[in-house]
Amino acid sequence: MSVQPGWYVDPADPETRRYWDGEGWLGAPIPVDETPPDGPPPVEPPPVPVTPAAPATPAAVGPVTAAPGWPPHPGPGAQPGHGPQQGYGPQPGQGPQQGHAPGWGPQATPPGLGPQAGPPGWAPQGAPPGWAPQGVPPGWPGGPPEPRPHGLALAGFGQRFTARLIDFGLVFALNALVNGWFVWRWIQEWTPYWREFFQRAARGDTSAEGLPVPGEQAGLLLVVILVIATALWLAYEVPAMAAGGQTFGKRVMRIRAVPLAADQPLGFGKALSRWTTLGMPTLLWYCAGLGLVLQLVDALSPLFDHPLRQALHDKRAQTVVVQVPRTTASATPNDRDHPSGETP
Structure with missing residues (x-):
C-alpha cells in the first residue's frame, strides 16, 4: 500500500509542508499553516552550470547556499577548526564540481532520506504511522470479529x-421401551454363534468350521430395529425443531437453530431437511456401519467450517446454531401487596 500524492508535513522540518508524489518529495516547502495549492508545485528550473575556472589559490569559502526550500547546512569553513566537509564545496587545488552549483556535492536528496524512501518513521511501502494493514480496519488485531x-x-x-449427547440418551431410552423386544430376539439369534466362537478362541482354535449360523430371522430383526430407531429419532427431533428450533438437549444447553435468512421458526420443511442429513444414515448401519461413519463426519464438520460453524445438515437446510440470550422475566406484581379498592 503506497501513500497517495499530496501535501504532507515535512518530517525533516515539521514547520513546513511539502508535496509527496507517491515516490519522493517534490518541489519547495511551504509554511505548515499556509493553504497548499491544488496539485503539485511548479517545476523549478534546473541550476545553471558554472564553467570551471582555472586553478587558483583556494580562498575562504563562505556558508554554502542551500537549494530552494531545503534547510541550510554549513559549508566548509563554517565551523572553526574543521576542514572542508566531504562531498560539499571544492577541495583544495580543485575547481568547482562540474554540473553542480558551487559548494554543492552530488547528493540529490535531503540528509537522512535515502532515494525513493518514505518519510522517517513511516511504515514500509510509504504507509504513514498508525495505518493498518490493507483489508483490516484499525482496532482489529487478529482479523474481523466473529x-x-x-x-x-x-x-x-x-x-x-x-x-446432542442428551438427545441421543433420550432417543436411546425410547428405543429401550419400543425396540427392546426386537433387540432381545436379535441377541438370541446370535448368542449360539458368539458362545462357540469365544470357546474356541479360549482353546486357541481359529477354525470357523462348524460354527452355528444365525438364522434368516436375525437379518430381518436388524432391519426392523434400525427402521424403528430411525422413526423414533424422527418423531423426537423434527416436530420440536420445526416449532422452536430446539430439542430438549438444546434447551438445556441454551442454543437454538435458526434460518440464515431470518430469525424465525424453522418450519417442518427445513427441520426435516436438516434431520435427514444426520438421521437417515442410521438405516445404513446395516452396511458394515457405513451410516455411523457418515454421522460421525457430519457431527465433526462444525470444527472445520468458518466462520459460521455450520454442520453438513446446517448447510443443507441453510440454518445456523446460535446461543439463546438469558432473559430476565418480569416479575408479576402481587395483588396482595398492592390491594385494589378501598380498605374497609
Whole structure:
C-alpha cells in the first residue's frame, strides 16, 4: 500500500509542508499553516552550470547556499577548526564540481532520506504511522470479529456436542421401551454363534468350521430395529425443531437453530431437511456401519467450517446454531401487596 500524492508535513522540518508524489518529495516547502495549492508545485528550473575556472589559490569559502526550500547546512569553513566537509564545496587545488552549483556535492536528496524512501518513521511501502494493514480496519488485531447472525452469538462446539449427547440418551431410552423386544430376539439369534466362537478362541482354535449360523430371522430383526430407531429419532427431533428450533438437549444447553435468512421458526420443511442429513444414515448401519461413519463426519464438520460453524445438515437446510440470550422475566406484581379498592 503506497501513500497517495499530496501535501504532507515535512518530517525533516515539521514547520513546513511539502508535496509527496507517491515516490519522493517534490518541489519547495511551504509554511505548515499556509493553504497548499491544488496539485503539485511548479517545476523549478534546473541550476545553471558554472564553467570551471582555472586553478587558483583556494580562498575562504563562505556558508554554502542551500537549494530552494531545503534547510541550510554549513559549508566548509563554517565551523572553526574543521576542514572542508566531504562531498560539499571544492577541495583544495580543485575547481568547482562540474554540473553542480558551487559548494554543492552530488547528493540529490535531503540528509537522512535515502532515494525513493518514505518519510522517517513511516511504515514500509510509504504507509504513514498508525495505518493498518490493507483489508483490516484499525482496532482489529487478529482479523474481523466473529459473525453474529441476527445479533446472536454462535453456539460453541462443546455446547452442540453436549446437547446432542442428551438427545441421543433420550432417543436411546425410547428405543429401550419400543425396540427392546426386537433387540432381545436379535441377541438370541446370535448368542449360539458368539458362545462357540469365544470357546474356541479360549482353546486357541481359529477354525470357523462348524460354527452355528444365525438364522434368516436375525437379518430381518436388524432391519426392523434400525427402521424403528430411525422413526423414533424422527418423531423426537423434527416436530420440536420445526416449532422452536430446539430439542430438549438444546434447551438445556441454551442454543437454538435458526434460518440464515431470518430469525424465525424453522418450519417442518427445513427441520426435516436438516434431520435427514444426520438421521437417515442410521438405516445404513446395516452396511458394515457405513451410516455411523457418515454421522460421525457430519457431527465433526462444525470444527472445520468458518466462520459460521455450520454442520453438513446446517448447510443443507441453510440454518445456523446460535446461543439463546438469558432473559430476565418480569416479575408479576402481587395483588396482595398492592390491594385494589378501598380498605374497609
